[in-house]
Amino acid sequence: MTGDVYQDFFTELSDEHLSGVTYKNLLLKKKIVRYLDHKGKTTINHISKSLNISAPKTNALLQELIDIGLVKDYGKMETGVGRKPQLFGLISDSIYFLGVNVREHHVDVGLINFNEDLICIEKNIPYELENTESSLLRLCTLINTFIDRETAWKDKIVRIEINLSGRVNHQTGYSHNYFNFHDEPLNRIIRQKTGITTFIENDTRAKAFGEFHLNRIKNRDNILYVNADYGIGLGVMIDNNLHYGKSGYSGEFGHIPFFNNEIICRCGKKGCLETEASGRALVQSFREKLQSGSTSGLQHQYTLKDIKMSHIIEAALQDDMLAIELIGAIGAKLGKAVSTLIHLYNPELILFGGALASTGDHFFLPLQMSVNKYSINLVKNDTELKLSEFGDEAGVWGSCLLAKNRLLNT
Template sequence: MTQGKKETKKITETKGNAQYTKKSLLIKQVIGIFYKEGLKTIAELCEITNNSVPSLTSIMAELSEKGLVKNFGIGASKGGRKPTLYGLNPEAGYVVGIELSRKYTRVGLFNLHNEPIATISETLEGLNTNNNIFQGLKKQCDTLLKDNHIEESKVLGYGITIPGLIDIRKGISYSYPQFEDKPIKEKFAEIFDKPVFIEHDTKAMAVGESWFGLAKNKSNVLFINIGSGIGIGIIINGELYHGNSGFCGEFGHIPMNPDGELCYCGKIGCLETIASGTALVKKSQERISKGKNTIITRNVNNNIDKIKLKTIIDAAQSGDLFAIELLEEAGEYLAKGISILIHLFNPETIIIGGEMADAGNLITDPIQQKLNKYTMLRLKQDTSLKLSELKEKAGLMGTLPMVVHNVFELNQENGSLLI
């Protein structure tokens, strides 16, 4: 994304204009169209790119020869001979998507049609549980490639999502000392032989939703990631917004209660101290200790240290009043925060994702209800609130266009999301 954009710019500067011949631009455009829209006939490509049949026929032959494009058989006829369909060869290259989380690491392997070619590999090694995740991560990726008989030479790049504060201008993480104040990419370049692209976790989820989920073909969307923390990914006019230095979207740290609890960020009463998964777990533990009756106690065998957000959601879904009320309480504060977002951004859609999305209507109903209370009617009517359908896949899927766009140096001229 941003690092990639910088990289692209550098290449342009060093190689001069030679690489941007009319033909090379058309090739990029065609790759972008195939990647975003799937199979096309030469006639369709001529229409979209405003180029001639001989130019496109020659490019199809050249890209087919290289193995990047494939003939997918015969399409529907619009009268006359049935045309041949072309598209990217799904096996021409692979993307490894990596979600580095605080407590786990998930790795997915995808082909050029954005299809997963293996079950997502997950380890319980994360940025907070291991001070040196690099060698373990390398092993996890190598195993996934080996198990699926893919050589690293076929990998186009690695797309990595990371939580916390990332300065996109310097590429530096301010949340995890294991990157040693070096640009994050440099640390990964030491272990991988292919290009590495980094994005903040919630922003990558927003990109995933924008390409493959409920935000597809929508221009102004907010994605709210509610898990142990709370963050937002902002899509404005079809583009991912990073803010001045990449720190935008820290929704969880807006002040909500001046008399509230100390947040780990150093401020008092942040939304995260009231409505995040971490906050709900803490509240449930405190209230159970004071004698509240709930099936959660039985579900964790009386060991309240074992309570997780999932424990609370499961209990609520089985009808436990205590758990339902905890979610309602979170919903009220989330609605206060979301109403601020609606008034500021006037989004078409707000997508709730992250682990909290598993609560379904038990979290969206209280939010909707309180939005009626806190949001101007006209603005609220224009915004739909939805639960992510990509769920835990959103972040990994978001890495795919990031890698493909950067590797092929595609740009907005293709009608694709500029990221």
């Protein structure tokens, strides 16, 4: 079965020229696929009753799904009395979903099947994120290289989801911070380069979605994910769904003017949270401390301009006192801002991820102390603070799962 057949099946539903019986049948088939994804192997009778489709019609639609390789007849039920009905279910390796998590200096790529098994993941692929045509072409080349690597999945990838930092509108497909030099939406440009339907998403929201599913915390209704990295992002999960706001730009936590300073943020405003409590702020303050006479093992390994956030984080994990001190100061400032989130949202859980969170207690203990200092106890006591267990992998998982989610729920 070729990728074109799958692409046709899942894109025809959005074809404005479809109507009548053709459209209705495609819609019903998609409902059956979604039902099987949720319930697993089941019988025609269960599908028919749950979706309010006649049994003969259900049987006919299932046969069409079998013919294109999405569904399989798994034989008769092994339990029960009387005539045993046939069980139908999805074929886990019939289609795949590709997730791409783009960072400042590398890219992570992952692939899941219909059953949400992680088939392959490649981490830390060297890459420089810049708002240039060459950086965009390089990203498309990396994706195509991954796709072409294995014939097992090459023709079965039906959706790609790409995470980018900054302001991203997943509905229109436009990124306003990176690759914004074309009139066409970014997702359409990448689709032209890869031949596969593509979506883009803000990296923090994708991580929030990934953490939500990986942590198996669906029984919690109000969850915040704070991405403490080069910038500061916020993902909000309410009633099992990502919160986007009216235009898809909710979660700009890092650009709230918490500080009365003259530091110009990358957004063009002054005093944003990111100017003093982010990875970029950490690098700047680290360089300034070295220039003013502080010492660190890093000054013997790199020139000032070559010191990156990753170097400082590694130094902290190796007990470099200057790195530990400055990361703690970042954590304390961020904790004060997080107390505002607690007062606004009264969340059940706040997860902390990103590069700064990877330093563990160096970052987390000062943050917790600051949250305790600035939060109202009555409100704070409802909120659990927790470090991410999955790190950047949450971003890859989130993009893969969102790709599947968009296909089944569009």
